[in-house]
Amino acid sequence: MALFVSLLVIFLFLSRNYAQGPPSPGYFPSSSIGSMGFNQGFKNLWGPQHQRIDQGTVTLWLDRNSGSGYKSLSPYSSGYFGAAIKLQPGYTAGVITSFYLSNNEDHPGNHDEIDFEFLGTTQDKPYILQTNVYIRGSGDGNIIGREMKFRLWFDPTRDFHNYAILWNPSEIIYFVDDVPIRRYPRKSDATFPLRPMWVYGSIWDASSWATENGKYKADYQYQPFVGRYNNFKITGCKASNGASCRPVAGSPYGSSGLSRQQYAAMWWVQGNYKVYDYCQDSRRDHRLTPEC
Numbered sequence: 001m002a003l004f005v006s007l008l009v010i011f012l013f014l015s016r017n018y019a020q021g022p023p024s025p026g027y028f029p030s031s032s033i034g035s036m037g038f039n040q041g042f043k044n045l046w047g048p049q050h051q052r053i054d055q056g057t058v059t060l061w062l063d064r065n066s067g068s069g070y071k072s073l074s075p076y077s078s079g080y081f082g083a084a085i086k087l088q089p090g091y092t093a094g095v096i097t098s099f100y101l102s103n104n105e106d107h108p109g110n111h112d113e114i115d116f117e118f119l120g121t122t123q124d125k126p127y128i129l130q131t132n133v134y135i136r137g138s139g140d141g142n143i144i145g146r147e148m149k150f151r152l153w154f155d156p157t158r159d160f161h162n163y164a165i166l167w168n169p170s171e172i173i174y175f176v177d178d179v180p181i182r183r184y185p186r187k188s189d190a191t192f193p194l195r196p197m198w199v200y201g202s203i204w205d206a207s208s209w210a211t212e213n214g215k216y217k218a219d220y221q222y223q224p225f226v227g228r229y230n231n232f233k234i235t236g237c238k239a240s241n242g243a244s245c246r247p248v249a250g251s252p253y254g255s256s257g258l259s260r261q262q263y264a265a266m267w268w269v270q271g272n273y274k275v276y277d278y279c280q281d282s283r284r285d286h287r288l289t290p291e292c
Helices: 002-020 239-244 260-273
Strands: 042-046 051-054 057-062 068-072 076-087 095-102 113-119 128-134 148-150 161-168 171-176 179-185 198-205 225-238 274-277
Touching: 042 198, 057 068, 057 198, 076 095, 076 198, 076 239, 095 161, 095 225, 113 161, 128 171, 128 179, 148 260, 161 225, 179 260, 198 225, 225 239, 260 274
Parallel strands: none
Antiparallel strands: 042 068, 051 057, 057 225, 068 198, 076 161, 076 225, 095 113, 095 198, 113 128, 128 148, 148 274, 161 171, 171 179
């Protein structure tokens, strides 16, 4: 009986914690960064007929004719890049809704990239949020992804939530509602993106791989597939600023790394919601990812 009561107490404690979400990170970088309007920082890149701005919200949609994407007005050498995003419910398999940094247009086949990618899903399963880092190795036949995937502790289709990438010379930190979910430190120049990048958002058909490795494809009887973005936040060093610009830090201490409270929040997310880590994948050749 005592064992049953103990197990029940543990179950109720864990259930309550899951319902409440992760512990507070204690530091909220987005609160010190002002929001900008879409036209202040971005422009349409492709699919202009599938992009609309209404009262500060940018809506992108994909149908059988086209998707859509946008791009920042300037490239950056480091900074904090965020947006609030709301995803479409229902069947979205094969569809990617993304927010990311890249220099693919400047270095085709040899570019750097830092990604948030929401992997579309079937009606009975939650979205997977994929984070990824590329370093001079995509598009040339030697793609080396550094994927870490998560479920979310909330329904991303019911409301807007804030997603942000902090990139500075020592680390990359992914934030969801100011909670750090992944930290990718600079362990060597060869495993870290150092060249200037632009900020992008897009919605597109990735049926060949997006949902359960391509098992489920985009089904255009459910079109249009819609992604909504607002509350854009960018602060950091434009590529034109040179070495005098001070990089943004991800912790309250102003140095690299996270606070103890931030690490606790990140470990909670990774312990409960991480579903894939490239460093823990025994099928991968880790000689190609020495940072593991």
